Amino acid sequence: MGIIWYMLSPLSWWNDLFINFPIAYAFAFLFGLINKSLFLPAMVLGYWLSNILGFILMHKGIGYIAKENQPKYNKEMLLRDLYYSIIYSFVVIILIMEDVIMFPDSFPI
Numbered sequence: 001m002g003i004i005w006y007m008l009s010p011l012s013w014w015n016d017l018f019i020n021f022p023i024a025y026a027f028a029f030l031f032g033l034i035n036k037s038l039f040l041p042a043m044v045l046g047y048w049l050s051n052i053l054g055f056i057l058m059h060k061g062i063g064y065i066a067k068e069n070q071p072k073y074n075k076e077m078l079l080r081d082l083y084y085s086i087i088y089s090f091v092v093i094i095l096i097m098e099d100v101i102m103f104p105d106s107f108p109i
Contacts, residue, residue: 015054016088023050024092025101032103039103040096044089051085 027046032039095101 020047020050020054020088021092021101023047029103036103040093043092043096043101047089047092048085051081051088055081 024043024046027049028039028043031042092101
């Protein structure tokens with residue numbers, strides 16, 4: 001569990017590029033199969049869900065390891081985490097709008 005929370009957590013430098021973006025893309029791809037217009041909102045939703053899952057697993061893992069030494073997750077930490085998630089979400093939206101990230105056109109639906 002500790003390895004999973006660390007890989008999904010914002011503490012790892014590769015988190016967004018190698019973990020959150022692929023998870024969000026796979027999530028969005030499934031919705032894109034239903035309707036291509038769902039790709040962008042599903043990508044953002046998938047990205048947010050992977051971040052939330054990472055934060056939850058990170059705090060559970062730290063709580064399990066540290067027990068009583070863990071600082072409480074407070075409002076300031078939550079606001080910081082939301083701030084970074086919003087910034088990264090805008091980056092994802094821009095990348096999709098600029099066709100850097102896209103639903104594959106050659107995929108037969």
